[in-house]
Amino acid sequence: MKDHFARRALAVKRSAIRELLKLTEKPDIISFAGGLPDPETFPREELARIAADELRGHYRNVLQYGLTEGSLTFRQALLPWLRTQGLHLELGQLLVTTASQQGLDLLGKAFIDPGDVVFCDLPTYLGAIQAFSLFQADKVGVPLLEDGMDVDVLEERIREAKRAKKTLKAIYVIPDFQNPTGITTSWEKRKRLLEIARREDLLIFEDNPYGELRFAGEPIPSIRSMDTEGRVIMLVTLSKVLSAGLRLAVLIADGELMEVLVRMKQATDLCTSKLTQHLAARYFNECSIEDHLKELRVVYRGKRDAMVAALERYMPTDEGIIWTHPDGGLFLWVSLPEELDTDEMFPHTLEHKVAYVPGKAFFVDGTGHNTMRLSFSVSTEAEIDEGIRRLSAVVREELAAKRVGSVA
Ligand SMILES: Cc1ncc(COP(=O)(O)O)c(C=O)c1O
The missing domain is CATH 3.90.1150.10 (Aspartate Aminotransferase, domain 1)
Incomplete structure (x- = not known):
């Protein structure tokens, strides 16, 4: 077989x-x-109360199909929290995904043809390796230092890939408390990565499940928050801050990139569970995520x-x-x-x-x-x-x- x-x-x-x-x-x-x-x-008590209320009182809505882009109520509820992270966004820049693993899959679907190069840390998140492998990406590893990706080696790998006439597509990074190492990318390196991406016309896939779980030191702005051209696509999941079982994340992207990503999402699963989106929306509106x-x-x-x-x-x-x-x-x-x-x-x-x-x-x-x-x-x-x-x-x-x- x-x-x-x-x-x-x-x-x-x-x-x-x-x-x-x-x-x-x-x-x-x-x-x-x-x-x-x-x-x-x-937060099981809060979610239990909200779930009972939503299921009894709003079943016609929450047990129904929803928008591919994600429920307006949920996206609206996330905006203030995202603003606290330096992300000043409009609803149209958010695509709700069935947690960020689906976001990675959609990135592969939208951007990676077989043999396209995606640069990533050595080591990096295994789920991203799997997701990009599905689209037969050429995953080029760059050593991870104490303050993030070794950008000098990245430059070298870029030159090599260009000499080999490969198509360079993206840099995948997890700048805050990286999985698997716990390493955080410095502000200087975030800027360097963005500069390199601009110069080489690469996308940056910024995966950020852990940024809000900072328990020491000062927060560092996300790469997305420094981006003025819409070349950084960011994934923010609720798995580690609220519940992994709700399977909810947002993918942040702009314009034409977003349009194509929405089509990919539609072909993948039509929409993310409206029920869990509404549970989370009410959690954000009625309880204090902070x-x-x-x-x-x-x-x-x-x-x-x-x-x-x-x-x-x-x-x-x-x-x-x-x-x-x-x-x-x-x-x-x-x-x-x-x-x-x-x-x-x-x-x-x-x-x-x-x-x-x-x-x-x-x-x-x-x-x-x-x-x-x-x-x-x-x-x-x-x-x-x-x-x-x-x-x-x-x-x-x-x-x-x-x-x-x-x-x-
Ligand atoms: C870096 C990174 N990206 C994505 C994910 C996937 O998380 P989820 O699909 O639950 O949002 C994880 C989970 O551990 C992760 O560490």
Whole structure:
């Protein structure tokens, strides 16, 4: 039956994370693998009240089809919140999507022909790698430094791609508390990326699920908010700030780009659930998203602190093991000595009842064998401490085994 598949379907690899998550679902495992928001933070009472009211009182509307662009009520409700993020928008610049993963799919549909180049960080979000692979993009990785993408290497990769007569389409970035590393792109680099995009006539796909989860340091303006030409298309999801299950995001784009994206959306699913859009709209209109975000930041800061403290306490210090210290978001990133392979180590850590995501899956060039992503979002602070203790013990054992092996 293999001959029946479209080439693009075979270009998409299984998500290593989804496969791993199946193994880590056992209750006795402390999992730092999934990038899920903490379910205890979901505003369930408010949503339950609103849902009952909407379903009983407004069923003719909310159980019906809606506009492809998204419900006017929902888009209107989001505008003030987006303004607080420096995004001064009109309704027509917002396309509601079935969360931002669909936004990535629509970007692929609208802009990527087979072989078109999309530049992305090394490492980058696995779901974007998958979405762009579906359209057979040539994903060109650029190393990620402590302050964002290495723009000098980006310039080099652009020159190479042009010499090879490739079609250059876009730069994909997650400037705030990036998935998987937790790294934030500096203001200078955001400006540089925009300048490069202008000069080379590239689009920027700015994916921002975590920007509102800043618990330390000062906010940095989004690339979209600095853009005067409409070349930055931004994705803002509610998954990490309200609920992932509502499956809601907005894609921000202008003019002709937006027109084509709306057509892509129509062909994909006609419209996003009107019910969830209306639940969220009423949440934004009747409750305080700012108060909710304040609570989330306290929760995630506590967990980040617990993870960093545990890493400092338990990880061997003299082995060149390093980790990021994110100012927001849900993840941190650990680099182990070169001789360790986090794919190989994974079964061993599962035996010790702790899980992470091996880093390689996030690298479009197949590197990153000695890295891992740790999510601090769903475990309690006590579990984080115990999980990092177990993980560190495995790292020590693996290092000792490698060193004995290399002596022998
Ligand atoms: C960078 C990034 N983009 C997009 C997504 C997809 O999120 P959703 O489809 O729930 O909006 C995620 C989820 O973890 C993410 O980390």
